[in-house]
Amino acid sequence: MTTQGDGPVRLVLATHNAHKVAELRRILGPALAGIDLVGYEGPEPVEDGDTFEANALIKARAAARHSGAPAIADDSGICVDALGGAPGIRSARYAAESDGAKGDDGANLLRLLAELGDTEDRAGHFACAAAFAVPDGAGGIAHEEVVLARWPGRIARERAGVGGFGYDPIFLPHDAAVTAAELAPEVKDALSHRRQAFDALMPRVRARLLGG
Numbered sequence: 001m002t003t004q005g006d007g008p009v010r011l012v013l014a015t016h017n018a019h020k021v022a023e024l025r026r027i028l029g030p031a032l033a034g035i036d037l038v039g040y041e042g043p044e045p046v047e048d049g050d051t052f053e054a055n056a057l058i059k060a061r062a063a064a065r066h067s068g069a070p071a072i073a074d075d076s077g078i079c080v081d082a083l084g085g086a087p088g089i090r091s092a093r094y095a096a097e098s099d100g101a102k103g104d105d106g107a108n109l110l111r112l113l114a115e116l117g118d119t120e121d122r123a124g125h126f127a128c129a130a131a132f133a134v135p136d137g138a139g140g141i142a143h144e145e146v147v148l149a150r151w152p153g154r155i156a157r158e159r160a161g162v163g164g165f166g167y168d169p170i171f172l173p174h175d176a177a178v179t180a181a182e183l184a185p186e187v188k189d190a191l192s193h194r195r196q197a198f199d200a201l202m203p204r205v206r207a208r209l210l211g212g
Helices: 018-032 050-068 088-096 105-116 185-191 193-210
Strands: 008-014 035-039 071-080 123-134 141-155 169-174
Touching: 008 018, 008 050, 008 105, 008 193, 018 035, 018 185, 018 193, 035 071, 035 193, 050 071, 050 123, 050 141, 071 088, 071 105, 071 185, 088 105, 105 141, 123 193, 141 193
Parallel strands: 008 035, 008 071
Antiparallel strands: 071 123, 123 141, 141 169
């Protein structure tokens, strides 16, 4: 158990993405009782893992070591069956792979639509790995864990909707009649891969930090 006097326990969210910060705070809601979720201001680590789980752990470990506080992180992307699971872990830089930079959201999804073309098989899913790391106070990690969740659906033939971010305008969830970008935020929050992953992770985080 991690203690912090009589106040809430500090938990670092290992991302510089403002969209993810806002979305995750909405998603976590009551799960943050007794926890002070703060943003991460340290350097971004090199995400050189070959799975979503590996990259989520890289980020959580880096934030925990830099801040000296427990940290959570996620790594997510879209995986398309007809493309052999691509873009996958390359989702954020799909349109800019040649120089290793992160691509613009619009350019990324346009490349995905171009790659699929008129392909009939448009099945795919969003994946999210959520990770938790606790520093040991000596530059290492005392405890870590990670979970993976998937949100199945298919890829639309054209973009629709102005909500959300990333590939939301071309993702048609199997449990919705519109794209993720057309869903009300509270509906998306209840269904998404990120919600599923953190719903699975947060009871473990709370048990470790608060004892229950």
